Amino acid sequence: MYMLLRVVGAGVLFFISFPPFGYWYLIFPSLFLFYYSLFLKNSFSNGFLFGAISYGGMLYGIQSIGYEAWIPLMVLMGSLYGFFGKLFSFLSYQKETNYLQLLSVVALFDILRAYIPFGGFPWGFSSTSLLVPYLDGSEFLLTSLMFRAFGPTGFSLVLQSFVLFVAVAAYKNVNYKNALKIQSVFVLFVVIIGTITNFNPGEALQKSNLNLTIVQGNSPCPGTKNLCANEREKIYQSHLNLTQNLQEEVDLVIWPESSTGFNNDPGVHSKVLDAISKESMRLNAYFLIGGDRPIEQSYFENYGVFISKATKNTKSSIVGQYLKQHPVPFGEYIPSRKYLEWIPPLALVPRDMIRGDSEKVFYVDEIKVSSVISFEGAFQRYIRNSVVEGAEVVVVLTNQASYGESGMSDQFILMSTANALSNDRPIIHSAITGKSAIITNTGTILKISELFEATTLTDSVTPMNSLTLYTRFGNYLNYLVLIVSSLFFLKRFIRQSD
Numbered sequence: 001m002y003m004l005l006r007v008v009g010a011g012v013l014f015f016i017s018f019p020p021f022g023y024w025y026l027i028f029p030s031l032f033l034f035y036y037s038l039f040l041k042n043s044f045s046n047g048f049l050f051g052a053i054s055y056g057g058m059l060y061g062i063q064s065i066g067y068e069a070w071i072p073l074m075v076l077m078g079s080l081y082g083f084f085g086k087l088f089s090f091l092s093y094q095k096e097t098n099y100l101q102l103l104s105v106v107a108l109f110d111i112l113r114a115y116i117p118f119g120g121f122p123w124g125f126s127s128t129s130l131l132v133p134y135l136d137g138s139e140f141l142l143t144s145l146m147f148r149a150f151g152p153t154g155f156s157l158v159l160q161s162f163v164l165f166v167a168v169a170a171y172k173n174v175n176y177k178n179a180l181k182i183q184s185v186f187v188l189f190v191v192i193i194g195t196i197t198n199f200n201p202g203e204a205l206q207k208s209n210l211n212l213t214i215v216q217g218n219s220p221c222p223g224t225k226n227l228c229a230n231e232r233e234k235i236y237q238s239h240l241n242l243t244q245n246l247q248e249e250v251d252l253v254i255w256p257e258s259s260t261g262f263n264n265d266p267g268v269h270s271k272v273l274d275a276i277s278k279e280s281m282r283l284n285a286y287f288l289i290g291g292d293r294p295i296e297q298s299y300f301e302n303y304g305v306f307i308s309k310a311t312k313n314t315k316s317s318i319v320g321q322y323l324k325q326h327p328v329p330f331g332e333y334i335p336s337r338k339y340l341e342w343i344p345p346l347a348l349v350p351r352d353m354i355r356g357d358s359e360k361v362f363y364v365d366e367i368k369v370s371s372v373i374s375f376e377g378a379f380q381r382y383i384r385n386s387v388v389e390g391a392e393v394v395v396v397l398t399n400q401a402s403y404g405e406s407g408m409s410d411q412f413i414l415m416s417t418a419n420a421l422s423n424d425r426p427i428i429h430s431a432i433t434g435k436s437a438i439i440t441n442t443g444t445i446l447k448i449s450e451l452f453e454a455t456t457l458t459d460s461v462t463p464m465n466s467l468t469l470y471t472r473f474g475n476y477l478n479y480l481v482l483i484v485s486s487l488f489f490l491k492r493f494i495r496q497s498d
Contacts, residue, residue, distance in 0.1 A: 003037060007046045010034040011053025017129040018058050019414070020407030024132040028163055030054075031126065035167040038088045047085025052078030055124060061406025064222075068345040069330065077121070084109045092174060099168060099179035103186070104485035106160050107478040110153050114380070114475075118329035122378040122415065127155035131414045134443050144443055147421035149197040150190075151470035152380055154477035158190055186481075193469065193477075202424040202441065202466030209460040210367050210393055212252040213285075214430045214438065214447075215242050217259055218454040222401035222433045235432065236264040240275055242456055249284045250458065252364050256430040257302070257374050257397040261291030267305060267318055268293065277316035280309055286364050287316070288371060290397035290430075300351045302332065304371040304397050306362040323356025326376035331402075359389045367392055367463045374398040378412060380475075383419040383427070387471050392463035394419075395428045400435075405451060409435040417443050422470045426461035 013030035016023050037046045055077035056070070063070040084105070091101050114120040130143050146155040165183045168174045217238035221228035228234075239259045246253075260266055266273040266289065276287055287307040294300050306320035327333045333352035334340055359382070362369050370391030376382045377396035386394050396416055403409050413429055420427040421443045429437040437448040438459045447457040469476075 003040060003042070003046070004049075006033050007037050007049045008053060010037065011050045012057065014050070014054035014124075015057030017132075018124075018407065019132065019135070019410035022132040022135070022407075022410075024129045027126050027129045027159075031160060031163040032167055032170075035088075035164055036171060038085045039092055039167070039171045043085040043089030044082040047088075048078040048082035050078075050085075051081030058124060058411070059406075059408065061403040061408040064404035064406075065331075065348075065402050066345060072330075076117070080113060098488070099165070099174055099182045100481075100485050100488060102164060102168070102174065103157075103161055103182070104481050106164060107157050107481040110156060111475060111478050111482075114153065118335060119326055120379065122380065123411065125152045125156045125418075126159050127152050128411075128414050128418050130159075131417050131443070134417050134445060135410060135413070135448075137445070139443060144421050145194055145198055147418055147443075148202075148424060148468040148470060149193050150477050151384075151422040151475060152415075152418045153475045154470065157478055157481070161186055190477075197469055202464055202468065204462045205392060205465050207366060207392075207463055209462050210252060210364060210369075210426075211250045211460045212254060212428060212438070212458070213246060213250045214254050214256075214428065214436045214449075214457040215239050215259075216256065216430070216434055216436045216449050216453065216455050216457070217242060217432060218452055219401050219433055222404075222452065232258075232262055232264065236260055236272070238454055240279075242454060243279050243283075246279075246283060246456060246458075248458065251285060251367070252369065253279070253283060253285045253287050254395060254397070254428060254430045255287070255289040256432045256436070257290035257304075257399045258292060258432055259290055261293055261303075265291055265293050266307065267303075267321075273307070273316065273318070276307055277310045280307065280316045281311065285309060286362075288362070288369070288395060288397070290373065294351065295354055298351055299354050301354050302327075302373055304373055304395075306360075306369075306371075320360055320362045322360040322371045322373070324353065324373035324376060325356045325358075326379065326382065327353040327355065328375045331375075359386045359391075361386075361390050369393045369395060371395045371397055377429075378415045380419060380422065383425075384423060384471055384474065387423045387425055387467070390465075391425065392465050393426050393428065393461060394423075395430060398429070398431045399433070400431045401433045403433075409451060413437050413439075413445070413448070417445070422468065424464050424466050424468050424471070426464070428461070 010030050010033035013026040017027040034050050052074045056074040168179045220234050239255050264272050290304050292302045302324035304322040305318045307316045308319045310316040368390050370386035372382045416427045416429045420439045424441045427439045434449045434451040438446040441464050446459045
């Protein structure tokens with residue numbers, strides 16, 4: 001019973017570390033209780049319970065789609081943590097297990113869950129919880145520095161290493177002197193890299209700031225099951241009306257994911273492009289607009305179209321397009337659809353998304369802007385890839401209607417903040433139902449909207465073109481731990497063979 005309470009407590013502390021609760025400092029006792037429980041019996045069930053409770057609580061908002069979406073996600077995340085717990089426990093009971101092996105399991109798990117299953121799941125990295133104060137305008141230099149040096153995954157490994165070391169010291173089954181030596185070397189490496197990063201701050205470009213407006217049009221009936229007549233038309237008209245009420249000229253106007261599409265697709269219907277062109281000329285602005293379009297009977301594309309600035313002599317035109325590369329499993333496509341068509345709730349996903357194949361960079365005059373769409377905006381690799389391709393400002397086009405009134409919108413903004421810090425880039429987080437936010441490269445949230453609010457956010461950001469250590473080398477810290485651990489394992493194997 002005591003062990004059960006410990007694991008349940010770990011899961012509860014984990015999800016209340018994130019919004020809407022935001023008790024970020026509880027991430028440390030949460031992880032300690034979790035790791036300590038894995039040294040004991042029933043490691044798979046302990047891992048499963050922790051994963052199901054922590055992610056079930058954190059992602060409760062998607063029950064607005066239906067419990068048939070929320071419950072399988074709980075089971076999935078529970079299973080992943082169950083297998084992690086089993087491997088962790090197995091290694092901890094080996095005769096010659098050392099601390100480095102356990103740390104390498106943590107490093108490997110965070111890398112794998114960024115890609116497996118269905119392309120990965122980016123929610124719940126421990127480093128993201130430390131950004132909760134940024135929602136209130138507070139900044140921590142060390143947090144910013146660690147993201148720039150190691151990124152969200154590497155910084156999470158740094159945090160977890162301290163908690164893991166304390167758990168090892170408390171349990172005393174793993175060689176304490178070995179753990180102290182390895183942790184000391186690891187911390188020394190982190191300090192050296194952090195010092196190098198601190199003396200190589202990013203520099204702003206010698207360009208004008210990008211003046212922009214996010215148009216958050218809201219939806220009259222947000223959520224997959226909360227249907228209403230002509231919802232798509234009403235969403236489009238709301239974005240157009242809010243744009244028509246703008247008074248100041250800006251460089252770029254942004255409409256989020258699903259603000260156009262189908263009968264209001266600017267790439268198909270000239271009336272839509274003409275209406276946008278009229279506002280472009282009035283505001284002297286480019287437009288970046290999200291939407292989706294059907295392809296034949298069974299497929300669709302989720303796009304972000306870049307629309308040129310209109311003049312007295314020239315109408316606006318679509319000069320570039322980004323297609324979303326990472327569809328939401330069971331939301332934008334059904335894996336192995338032909339075997340699962342008998343499940344009634346899957347009728348809500350009648351089409352599969354056609355994936356894009358690369359990042360795109362658009363020019364707002366001389367400033368390079370790139371876009372990612374919705375779910376993939378939470379993934380570190382898509383933001384980083386955009387920056388590597390030359391983006392000086394990154395835009396996240398998202399919908400978020402399925403999040404309901406939960407804290408998931410704030411969680412998503414924290415992930416955008418983490419990616420802004422990690423890549424030293426402003427990130428413009430544009431949502432239909434909120435929350436939308438304008439985030440600087442230093443993680444400062446200049447403007448943020450409320451949920452289910454029809455509004456506009458206008459501000460300016462400074463374009464950047466510096467490359468952080470994370471942008472250059474990705475999750476190198478995790479891979480370095482895995483390589484060193486493998487070399488030690490190989491050395492021990494050769495010694496035993498002799």
